[in-house]
Amino acid sequence: MNAGLPVFLSISDIAESTGFGEQMRRFWTMSDPAVRTAVAGTILLGLTCGMLGCFVVLRRMSLLGDSLGHAVLPGVCAGFLVTQTKHIGWIFTGAVLSALLAAGVISLIHGRTRLKADAAMGLVLSGFYGLGVVMLTRLQRLPLGNQSGLNRFLFGQASAISAQELAIMAALAGLVFIVVLLTYKELAATCFDLEFATASGIPTRAIHYLLMLLVAIAIVISIQAVGIVLLSAMLIIPAATAHLLTDRLKVMIVLSMVFGAVSGVAGANLSFLKSSLPTGPFIVAVLLLFFVLAFLFSPRYGLFTRLYGRRVQRRQSLADRIIKALAESRSGTELTAADLAATLQVSQTEATAAINMLRHDELIEVAGTGFRLTPGGVEYADALRRNERLWKAFLEREGELAGQLFDPDTDDIERVLGAEMIRELEGGT
Amino acid sequence: MIPQGEQGSADEGRPNLPDSSLGADRPLPLSVRSLTVSYDRKAVLWNVDLDVFAGRIVGVVGPNGAGKTTLIKAIMGLLPLQSGTILINGKPLKKQPGAIGYVPQRESVDWDFPVTVHDVVMMGTYGTLGLFRRPGRKQREICRRSLDQVHMSSYAHRQISNLSGGQQQRVFLARALAQEADLYLMDEPFAGVDAATEAAIIELLRTQRDTGRTILVIHHDLQSVADYFDDVLLLNRHVVAYGPVGDVFTVENLRTTYGGKLAVLPEHANGET
Numbered sequence: 001m002n003a004g005l006p007v008f009l010s011i012s013d014i015a016e017s018t019g020f021g022e023q024m025r026r027f028w029t030m031s032d033p034a035v036r037t038a039v040a041g042t043i044l045l046g047l048t049c050g051m052l053g054c055f056v057v058l059r060r061m062s063l064l065g066d067s068l069g070h071a072v073l074p075g076v077c078a079g080f081l082v083t084q085t086k087h088i089g090w091i092f093t094g095a096v097l098s099a100l101l102a103a104g105v106i107s108l109i110h111g112r113t114r115l116k117a118d119a120a121m122g123l124v125l126s127g128f129y130g131l132g133v134v135m136l137t138r139l140q141r142l143p144l145g146n147q148s149g150l151n152r153f154l155f156g157q158a159s160a161i162s163a164q165e166l167a168i169m170a171a172l173a174g175l176v177f178i179v180v181l182l183t184y185k186e187l188a189a190t191c192f193d194l195e196f197a198t199a200s201g202i203p204t205r206a207i208h209y210l211l212m213l214l215v216a217i218a219i220v221i222s223i224q225a226v227g228i229v230l231l232s233a234m235l236i237i238p239a240a241t242a243h244l245l246t247d248r249l250k251v252m253i254v255l256s257m258v259f260g261a262v263s264g265v266a267g268a269n270l271s272f273l274k275s276s277l278p279t280g281p282f283i284v285a286v287l288l289l290f291f292v293l294a295f296l297f298s299p300r301y302g303l304f305t306r307l308y309g310r311r312v313q314r315r316q317s318l319a320d321r322i323i324k325a326l327a328e329s330r331s332g333t334e335l336t337a338a339d340l341a342a343t344l345q346v347s348q349t350e351a352t353a354a355i356n357m358l359r360h361d362e363l364i365e366v367a368g369t370g371f372r373l374t375p376g377g378v379e380y381a382d383a384l385r386r387n388e389r390l391w392k393a394f395l396e397r398e399g400e401l402a403g404q405l406f407d408p409d410t411d412d413i414e415r416v417l418g419a420e421m422i423r424e425l426e427g428g429t
Numbered sequence: 430m431i432p433q434g435e436q437g438s439a440d441e442g443r444p445n446l447p448d449s450s451l452g453a454d455r456p457l458p459l460s461v462r463s464l465t466v467s468y469d470r471k472a473v474l475w476n477v478d479l480d481v482f483a484g485r486i487v488g489v490v491g492p493n494g495a496g497k498t499t500l501i502k503a504i505m506g507l508l509p510l511q512s513g514t515i516l517i518n519g520k521p522l523k524k525q526p527g528a529i530g531y532v533p534q535r536e537s538v539d540w541d542f543p544v545t546v547h548d549v550v551m552m553g554t555y556g557t558l559g560l561f562r563r564p565g566r567k568q569r570e571i572c573r574r575s576l577d578q579v580h581m582s583s584y585a586h587r588q589i590s591n592l593s594g595g596q597q598q599r600v601f602l603a604r605a606l607a608q609e610a611d612l613y614l615m616d617e618p619f620a621g622v623d624a625a626t627e628a629a630i631i632e633l634l635r636t637q638r639d640t641g642r643t644i645l646v647i648h649h650d651l652q653s654v655a656d657y658f659d660d661v662l663l664l665n666r667h668v669v670a671y672g673p674v675g676d677v678f679t680v681e682n683l684r685t686t687y688g689g690k691l692a693v694l695p696e697h698a699n700g701e702t
């Protein structure tokens with residue numbers, strides 16, 4: 001990669017001279033208009049990328065986001081060359097055009113040669129980005145090159161967003177938002193099942209190109225603050241995080257937008273604390289933090305949550321089996337922990353853990369060297385037996401009760417079948 | 430009886446309708462003329478002619494790689510044609526988007542997609558609803574009815590990955606029903622489905638047929654062909670035979686279709702063993 005970190009402007013210079021607390025205060029009171037612009041800008045781009053990212057990720061086009069993100073560099077440089085100044089209108093135009101050109105080239109290579117999509121995207125990503133870096137190095141040798149601040153397009157600098165640029169960003173973000181609202185149902189249907197959507201008469205090709213265009217716009221909005229190198233993270237990570245947390249597309253979109261906006265602001269804040277720190281890497285760091293948390297602790301799909309849930313479930317079902325074993329041997333001698341572990345074929349530690357749980361719930365008690373059921377435990381054992389009998393009777397008769405739907409793992413039999421059905425089943429057995 | 434070989438003229442290949450009263454002047458739900466489809470340079474389907482009559486359940490049978498999936502994708506306009514024409518109700522499909530209902534193979538989608546059963550079935554109504562319009566009460570009603578028909582109403586708000594294979598298949602059927610099309614194309618709807626569900630599905634298809642709908646079903650189990658279908662299309666890269674099950678589903682035709690590799694012949698196939 002190239003020549004040093006971005007050149008920094010106004011705010012960052014001040015940042016160096018003052019302390020951490022002072023900078024925090026300056027950021028969060030937002031008395032400085034530059035801070036307000038930076039915050040508004042990162043919120044806008046976070047919302048836009050978060051929303052579009054969901055469709056990109058669900059359509060399995062993540063790599064496309066990455067390719068288009070890198071492919072804007074030559075356009076940015078060309079936009080600068082045209083005007084010889086940092087005129088944002090031209091730079092934005094150049095970026096959109098070069099992203100769309102890249103999208104076109106990818107479709108062309110993928111459609112007309114035997115190369116697969118990933119190869120086409122890899123080619124375009126490295127090709128366009130390489131060309132962009134060459135142009136950038138040339139530009140820096142020009143007299144205006146250095147003061148152009150073009151470098152910050154690589155890693156992003158939220159504080160460099162001007163009021164005029166913010167207005168353009170807001171207009172573009174608003175446009176994206178409206179278009180997505182209007183075509184939500186087509187976007188969702190196309191992402192879920194492309195062939196079915198096409199067959200049922202949805203203009204999926206047009207929707208595909210529309211999505212590309214929207215992604216190009218989102219990328220352009222983000223270049224200033226996030227930078228080209230890490231752009232795709234802004235599209236992919238919020239959506240991926242949200243996908244781990246919910247089973248509803250609309251909820252996923254909202255969550256993803258929130259993650260995008262929050263990490264945008266947090267990244268802007270962090271980079272504001274010390275000068276010469278670019279914004280993009282900080283935004284991505286915060287995004288990653290969210291992702292790791294979701295990956296580990298998502299209520300349904302988190303790694304820890306699942307492991308923990310399975311352990312609890314295992315212990316519960318072992319406890320039920322212990323109750324049954326004790327109930328069966330009630331007349332005879334008490335069973336020790338070792339006896340129970342042996343009859344149920346589990347390790348002694350597992351058995352002890354379950355026994356402790358049962359003792360805590362006062363379902364079993366110590367008797368001599370072993371354990372026996374408390375009166376509460378006897379009741380519980382009866383309930384277990386009854387439930388088992390009911391499920392069995394129900395499953396045997398499932399043919400004639402086929403209209404009744406249930407899920408033995410999660411449903412409570414009394415609630416599923418209703419009192420009447422249970423009476424009927426008990427009468428029959 | 431004489432097995433019908435490859436079709437010469439269009440008339441020869443037509444099955445004899447049991448009651449010819451069914452609108453002779455109405456255009457056919459599906460009419461395919463000299464259709465050739467190729468991937469890369471290799472022709473997968475070659476010179477296929479096919480006339481499907483209204484109110485029939487047509488079984489499409491043939492070995493793996495015979496081009497069955499290719500045929501129905503071509504009919505739906507999902508593949509470029511090398512040659513040939515396809516008319517739906519006498520008109521090209523482009524003029525009447527959404528005229529065909531589709532049940533794809535179950536593996537064709539990502540079941541982890543964040544949608545509920547209800548959302549998926551609702552997507553069946555999107556085609557006719559048109560761009561920019563949101564589904565309303567009418568669409569919800571269609572959706573509810575379709576779910577009822579496949580006995581999946583109680584699962585309406587489940588995420589689709591929490592379903593068994595047979596239930597997923599029924600969701601696809603409900604989505605197709607929500608399309609309210611006259612012609613349905615189904616790609617192996619019985620794959621991985623238990624006997625009870627299979628019976629329920631065929632029953633559903635029959636009630637649909639009795640309301641005048643036409644259904645093309647790709648099917649692999651030769652034992653049940655005679656029982657399930659009115660007409661059968663034996664396909665292996667081209668049309669081996671096509672017509673009413675009783676006429677066409679013969680041992681000899683099956684041998685031609687499967688190239689003599691057929692070890693177990695179905696009990697119900699006509700002709701000497």
Ligand SMILES: Nc1ncnc2c1ncn2[C@@H]1O[C@H](COP(=O)(O)OP(=O)(O)OP(=O)(O)O)[C@@H](O)[C@H]1O
Pocket residue numbers: 468469473491492493494495496497498499500
């Ligand atoms: N996208 C594709 N590109 C190239 N060749 C393909 C493609 N799809 C299918 N084919 C080839 O076309 C032929 C017919 O495939 P098709 O999927 O239509 O068969 P099928 O009759 O549905 O088989 P099956 O019973 O296994 O589902 C096969 O030889 C297959 O290899």
Ligand SMILES: [Mg+2]
Pocket residue numbers: 497498499616
């Ligand atoms: Mg197939």
